């Protein structure tokens with residue numbers, strides 16, 4: 001049986017169009033999902049939209065439409081963005097879908113039947129934009145919401161509560177005993193400290209609005225958006241209707257989330273799953289934020305970057321490359337247009353684009369596009385081949401360890417090495433000397449083979465570019481069937497293999 005891998009992004013909130021920060025998170029998840037498929041796993045990759053809550057209801061009312069009309073339109077733009085960015089998700093969950101409502105209600109029912117959900121009275125300080133209740137102690141120095149720094153309102157309502165306090169110790173113990181459950185380590189320490197301050201029972205229903213999943217048998221209450229949203233991870237893998245599928249993919253291998261929602265995904269989600277008697281996910285990874293010139297992106301600062309415009313201008317692969325290469329997962333990273341253009345010109349147009357172009361050009365010119373049988377070759381040939389194999393092996397390990405930026409970098413070190421190999425072997429000189437014929441064939445073969453390996457390794461990062469290299473090399477194996485193992489063997493291209501003509505991968509961007 002194939003090994004399985006279940007990976008999720010957060011489900012995004014359709015209060016506005018998605019920005020480059022969302023694109024960053026989803027691109028990482030996509031690169032991991034594609035890598036796992038390449039490494040032979042059966043992958044289930046989930047993203048979606050978190051559509052309920054008071055804020056959506058109010059916004060829709062202000063615009064004179066129903067909440068579902070409002071979210072339908074924005075969710076379409078999410079799907080369009082993921083399509084343009086080449087995101088390979090296997091499902092897209094919308095919390096407004098009936099299949100999801102059923103799951104939320106069943107989860108609520110099971111925990112209530114067990115006695116871990118009870119009715120009480122809630123009075124709290126509520127931040128509407130964040131849909132969060134805060135305690136006095138948690139407010140910022142101005143008495144405002146600690147997350148968004150807007151004023152909070154005192155709200156009192158009859159509500160259902162989830163006995164989080166009952167599970168606090170168990171979740172704490174779980175986090176402490178399973179170091180791989182929560183990464184990076186800094187987030188882990190934050191969560192441990194958070195639980196140690198004591199967990200209160202969580203209010204999980206609202207009566208102040210109705211755009212949400214109704215509490216079963218008490219429909220004037222709707223279920224708290226986080227309780228509703230977190231269960232999305234159970235819905236598409238058959239929690240209610242497909243036991244086999246559920247067994248196959250749960251526990252999730254990786255919930256990839258922004259650092260600001262790690263708390264919900266470890267503590268609240270951990271308590272819900274424990275109450276259900278279901279295993280916790282294997283890993284929650286809290287990535288950093290994308291900042292713009294050192295500032296957090298926000299509407300009020302007017303520095304929100306629209307990924308769709310960037311894709312139109314530079315291509316999806318260029319954006320994906322920049323995000324995966326420039327930012328160390330787990331830390332905050334800077335998005336900067338000049339840096340993006342520099343990377344495109346230097347790494348993509350120059351290093352990778354030229355390598356492919358020069359290689360195919362020379363094979364065309366010196367050997368009529370035909371690769372001839374290579375021999376063992378020189379020490380230099382051997383060192384290139386060794387580096388190819390080492391790169392593929394190190395790449396596998398780095399990707400397994402979620403060190404994506406490092407994985408990108410070692411592939412580009414190999415690309416640089418291969419470019420240097422052209423200068424060192426000078427095939428144009430070999431071509432002038434009859435006695436160097438075999439040597440020339442070896443060099444051209446090694447170059448084509450190196451590019452074949454590169455095309456496999458970059459396919460999780462830049463799927464379109466990988467495919468274009470694969471096509472220009474005319475590799476006979478169908479692109480969709482390529483496995484990571486194919487990059488760990490040097491010499492898969494056959495003798496007398498005919499390559500294609502070079503086509504430009506990335507045009508140079510002129511800096512205005």
Ligand SMILES: [Zn+2]
Pocket residue numbers: 127128129130145146147148149150
């Ligand atoms: Zn707030």
